[in-house]
Amino acid sequence: MPASTASPPTAASAPPAGRRPAARRRRAAALLLLLPALIALILFFVLPLLDIIIGSFTDPEPGLGNYLALFSDGYTLRVLGRTLLVALIVTLVGLLLGYPYAYMMTLASPTTRAVMVTVVLVPFWTSMMARNFAWMVLIQDGGVVQGILSLVGLSGVTLLGTATGVALSMTQVLLPFMVLPMFSVMQQIDRRLLLAGQSLGASRLSTFRKVYLPLSLPGVISGGSLVFVLALGFYVTPALLGSPQSALIAQIISVRTRDLLDFGGAGAMGVLILVVTLIALGASRRLAGTGTAVAAHAVAAGGDR
């Protein structure tokens, strides 16, 4: 058995410092694989987006005119206010409905949980048009929802063509986006903490309030901010179930783009939504720790992983 000393190294066999063939080859391969997607995205998404952003400052004339118009024109201002209000209501009602549901998902047996996940995922992936059409049938004058409302003494409430009807339908359409991030956070919470809390003398309610609620807050923030930004730019539901009198910002963008070809004005509104979206998601990311939208879509794309 040889001793633990070795022959001295020959100068030629020592690789020069900084030569890292494996790592470099790997990086080149990675880039090659990524390039097609990156180019496609830049070409068909990023560059046009930049074009619109620039256009919102230059079209029809350079300056902040498009943005000043947003806030000086009373009609647009009212639309903006209505959009914000609807988005807030949809978010709050969604939270109230989604939280207990997501919480129940964590308590359920594996089979029940699979059913509950499916119940969320099916609408998530089910035709947007079909779901909105269904709401149109339900909330029309003389429809089922009106019937139910008149049973509880609220007869003659018009829903189709109003912001209320739009908000009701949007709450249901966007609810999966609320439940999925909350569930993915709640799933991580160690339920023994609740038992520990109770063993330390706290009541069930107070343990929930002081232990579970704070731990589930990242999910609440994620789901809430995601639904809020989705509601801000939502087009299909207001376009189908609303009316010009109850228009939301997305409808105005559509009209300006397709009917008026006013890309500067539409662009300014789009940029406004984009900025609010980025701020909301950025804040949520900072508060909740993860990429909100990505988390929700990851759950949706990968099942209950």
Next chain:
Amino acid sequence: MTAGDGRIELTDLCKRYGSGPLVVDHVNIDIASGEFITLLGPSGSGKTTTLNMIAGFTDVTSGTIKLGGRDIAPLPPHRRAFGMVFQSYALFPHMTVAQNVAFPLRERKVAKEEIARRVEETLRLVDLGGMGGRRPDELSGGQQQRVALARAVVFSPSVLLLDEPLSALDRKLRQTLQQEIKRLHEELKLTFVFVTHDQDEAMSLSDRIAVFNAGRVERIGTPADLYRDPGTRFVAGFLGESNLFSGRLRPGGVYEWAGHKWAVRDADGLPAGRDLVVRPERLLLAAAPTDVPAGVNSVQAKVTGLFFQGTHQRAELDYGDGMTGCAVLSPDAMAGIRAGSSVTAYWDPAHQVLVTPPTDPHPNEETA
């Protein structure tokens, strides 16, 4: 395969990520063909990085790796022809056991009948004959690791690299597989390079152990040598238990610790800053000072705990001055000793060793 094929020489091997510290720091090991060598150390000590450099998965920052006298730097990892076994088994889940074992032979374009023959032969070698049709997820953890072993040796590599192969198994299974690995080594006569942080595993399997600490090889030698003469305090602490005293070596063969003066042999010319180590099984206990024989070194201790462990009893000791240790004795030798009592611990000076205290050459690299 000719003798000498499986000799691995690591010369001044270094690894540094970016501009960080050296995570492997001038490692020199000469592994003989057919030797079973263990790279032992705590996590982050550089042992796994060293193994990955041998396998070719990690680029070498500087230094050389030679196999059978040839520099293998230009060889990409798939041409190095080392068998490798992973902690996670790394069996391909989309292939059967036989397909897994056949994989390296297929890659080498071995003839079909030859593949079938060698797969079955190798599966029998690891006691899995007839299991070729199963899927990996139908096997137990121990069986999976045996498939991984079979797959890693089926193409007759000259060297087998094992990266903590037993860490994911429970204690009992681990012992069975240790024997299996030992037997495989004896039958195949390959060079085994085994990485682990488990000292018992290292001691019971290896021909030699290289103890890693903070990227360096702290000491290398046979398990018995390292246990008897650990050389450094780190090795003494990592391999087995010790009673360790940080005192001073005085001229004239005297070791001084907390007012005690102990006889030391063969200490001429050693620097004064040495630690003294006594292994627990070398320590004897006396209930009364008068029971201590002449010619031994002794120290007062308080018994803080007594534990019956079947073949022996174990006494936890407190020497005062913040020093604790333990003694392992036959139940007879423990007669009259109770938890909480004061005793005299003594030992034959021939059974003590002096070790180098930690010099902490890279104070910031432990975490790297």
Next chain:
Amino acid sequence: MNARPWLKIVSVLVGLFLTVPTLVVIPMSFSSSQTFRFPPQGWSLQWYERLFTSPEWSTAILNSLQVGLLTTLLATTLGTAAALGLAMLGSRARGLATGFLLSPIIIPNILIALVVFSAFLRLSLTGTLFGIALAHTAIALPFVVIAVTARLQGMDASLQKAGTSLGAGPLSVFRKITLPLALPGVLSGAVLAFITSFDEVVISLFLQSPTTLTLPVQMFNSVTVQIDPTISAASSLMVVLVSGPILLAQVIGARRGKAGRQ
């Protein structure tokens, strides 16, 4: 774990709220009436007949299928390659590249529609199915990247190392180990890409021309431009076609999960 009764009741109600409203399209589709009256007064199959025989509806279905398949092909190819590339990057570069590839998810569809519409006007891609498919590829890409990445991340990294140590070169490892193991992710990514495209309304609406109406656009127009109850048959078809695969995937997933736990 036992749950309070009120929690169970609320969960059932929310579950019903999520599913039941959509189901009204199914009885609606068998209505004999020209209006959207619910519940229907009489029954017929006329809307299904119209859906498959009238030129405007059958063309819309064909258009949607074409756009959907082209989108699936493009998004799956680009997205799978990109996810494999991402897995090879260091963590910081990976984070940046992932963020960029997934960015279409967080941009409101109305803004994407506006952006694409103005760009395609200039490139003369409006009013072409190819143009719609290109725009759909951008929004479907993230789903493929997510599905494949999830699969790759769940994969033991030492599998590729094992392949290499057993003598397989980079291409061989990719072909025989990485790709087969990533395949389920690729397939679910492809399904999601197809659904994303097949269901997309806003962008298709902006890019529409009389010859490139997709099924969702035709449905949209059938309630905004004219009143055409065929939409109820189309809706039922979409609900069944989309729910089927999702239910199947969930059942298989639950079963596999159960098997894995044993």
